[in-house]
Amino acid sequence: MSESTRTLLPMAELTRGKRSPVTCQLKCDNACAGEVCNTSANAYFRDIAGAALGRRQLLGLGAAGAVTLALGAAPQNASAAAPTSSLFAQSWHSSPLSFTPIAPVDRLVDELTVPAGFAWKPVIRWGDPLFRRSPEFNPTQQTAAAQKQQFGYNNDYTDIVELPGSKGRRALLFCNHEYVNPAIMFPPNLDPAEARAITRAAHGLSVVELRRSRRGTPWQYDRNGHLNRRFLDTTKYSFTGPAAGSSLLKTVASPRGKTALGTLGNCSGGTTPWGTMLSGEENFNGYFVTPGTSASDQRYGLTSKATNNGWELDEPRWDTRNPGYQNEVNHFGWIVEVDPLDPQSTPLKHTAMGRFKHEGANVILAEDGHVVAYMGDDERFDYLYKFISKYKYRPGDSAAARAWNKKLLNEGDLFVARFEGDSATEIDGSGKLPKDGRFDGGGQWIPLTRNGASVVPGLSIDEVLVYTRLAADKVNATKMDRCEDVQPSLSTGKIYVACTNNTNRGKVGFAAADEANPRNENRDGHVVEITERGGQTSGRFDWNLLLVCGDPAKNNATYFGGFPKDQVSPISCPDNLAFDSKGDLWISTDGAPSTIGFNDGLFKVTLSGRERGRVQQFLSVPRESETCGPIVHDQDGLVFVAVQHPGEEGSWAAQRSAFPDYVGPGQRPRRGEAALPRPSVVQVFRGKR
Secondary structure (H helix, E strand, C coil), X not given: CCHHHHHHCCCCCCHHHCCCHHHHHHHHCCHHHCCCCCCCCCCCHHHCCCCCCCCCCCCCCHHHCCCCCCCCCCCCCCCCCCCCCCCCCCCECCCCCCECCCCCCECCCCCCECCCCEEEEEEEECCCECCCCCCCCCHHHCCHHHHCCECCCCEEEEEEEEXXXXXXXXXEEEEEECCCCHHHHCCCCCCHHHHHHHHHHHCXXXXXXXXXXXXXXXXXXXXXXXXXXXXXXXXXXXXXXXXCCCHHHCCCCCCCCCEEECCCCEEEEEECCCCCEEEEECCHHHHCECCCCCHHHHHCCCCCCCCCCCHHHCCHHHECCCCCCCCHHHHCCCEEEECCCCCCCCCEEEHHHCCCCECCCEEEECCCCEEEEEEEECCEEECEEEEEEEEECCCCCCHHHHHHHCCCCCCEEEEEEEEEECCHHHCCCECCCCCCCXXXXXXXXXXXXXXXXXXXXXXXXXXXXXXXXXXXXXXXXXXXXXXXXEEECCCCCCEEEEECCECCCCCXXXXXXXXXXXECCECCCEEEEEEEXXXXXXXXXXXXXXXXXXXXXXXXXXXXXXXXXXXXCCECCEEEEXXXXXXXXXXXXXXXXXXXXXXXXEEEECCCHHHCCCEEEEEECCCCCEEEEEEEEHHHCEEEEEEECCCCCCCCCCCCCCCCCCCCCCCCCCCCCCCCCCCEEEEEEECCC
């Protein structure tokens, strides 16, 4: 590797634990190549001995939770069939979406692979026009003005909500757009300032109307939908909660500290019981130049180096060293809430839910009516959080109930998790299963705020919410292996946490393995299952590891809920989670090509009975892409995924993927379209493409 390439892509020789060096560069600003943000002296883990869906009938909650109440037919019982000796010989017949698992697909294959009897096609692609007068997509002549009226880049979280009264024929797609890759988006001779403006316009969020002829058939997006909307870098957001109006949020552009412009680095999200959409602002640090010297700068990975996007060359707010903009970076790192049915509504940023690298937020109603949201901070050695609303949910479809429920995330108490194990002395970092046959234990939710006030010594409420990582450090939270999606099951109330990986675990100077993170140099990740003691608002919980991921044929330090290892699909780097109508878990992955050598995919995991822990692969995405935003409408015979960054290691002159417009018999691009990779939301259904 040349020195220039090494400088540009410092993760190029370090990505065995996660993803491609290009993804590392563009998505998270090479976070794993830099200093670990959490250098707190927390005691390590081993040293510490059914919801009503409200006014809007949903097709499914996708990554927001189980769809047991939303799809009409009653959930079916788990299959009682005895396991077979061949992984790929038996279909899964306990759901209307029965399928035969696919074999893993080599990481160099540029195809979207689905089970026998299924087909796929895009719902919408990067650049597709969203409005009647939007220009058609033309990558050789792209402009910022055009991109503002088209579907954005790198779609991540998605959900599909049926429009009331449409009898299953109309719906809304909500999607966020995480980051961009200019090297493969447009020609290198494009004016640099225009290119940067296009990348700003390609971020944000989209709401898109969908139509179809009847239930069970694939969707088409509606270019003329009156609810279609793009949320851009110039869109105004209102802060809610205790930190709104804080001096820590005041800037030249927001002198009262109550509004922000745009949303950045949006990763996963969730759907609320009242039908709004949540999105998590994750890797916002890579968009800013800062002094890089304060404790908060260092804790959030902020530096004085030039950014990948170069927006600081165009607007002063992206360089917080400019007078009046020192707090601009504090406008990002929040949970965003959007009402997709009201195109005139102002989106919100909820300060009561804390500021960190949010993967997303997912909501469940507690038994007493309070709203509970679970959130992960996607950084090595960072934490798992819970938010409990101050007020209770009001059922019904009245205007008063709607208005009340849309304010439930404005106020509440914020907690961070501390795990305790029952076999701590047996954990040596090898991933060896304890003698009791489970990785398990208990834990506490440690309060950071109570009744709108800080309970962290030495920190005000504003400081706790704006610098939540620093607050969590002070209360001795457990350092985790990158909590990504955190999903409560609406059928059982259990919470599932995708810990994608942490290759620094156990290295000199870093936290050692513990029972909740049992492997040193954890390349493949694991999934935690949490049961609240006494309900969702409880301060105590029990936990176990559902999966310790990897390819069991190559790695003995794996665990699949007790299910035989020779009968599971290999899985690595769990990321986004969803549930089907039976309540079983579906996992999308991000990083498998760099760890187990296969393309990323979507996997179904049985959660109960004799097949608990059985992993079966449903689909595989094309080379160099990530599987995001899974939605499982199994009663409707449909599965959706957002395919992000296909062919990301290519260039304009040497593209490495043609997804989704493959050139071949019956798969040629539409007239006038270039054969370049386009991140897309894809639907999988029975039949032919």
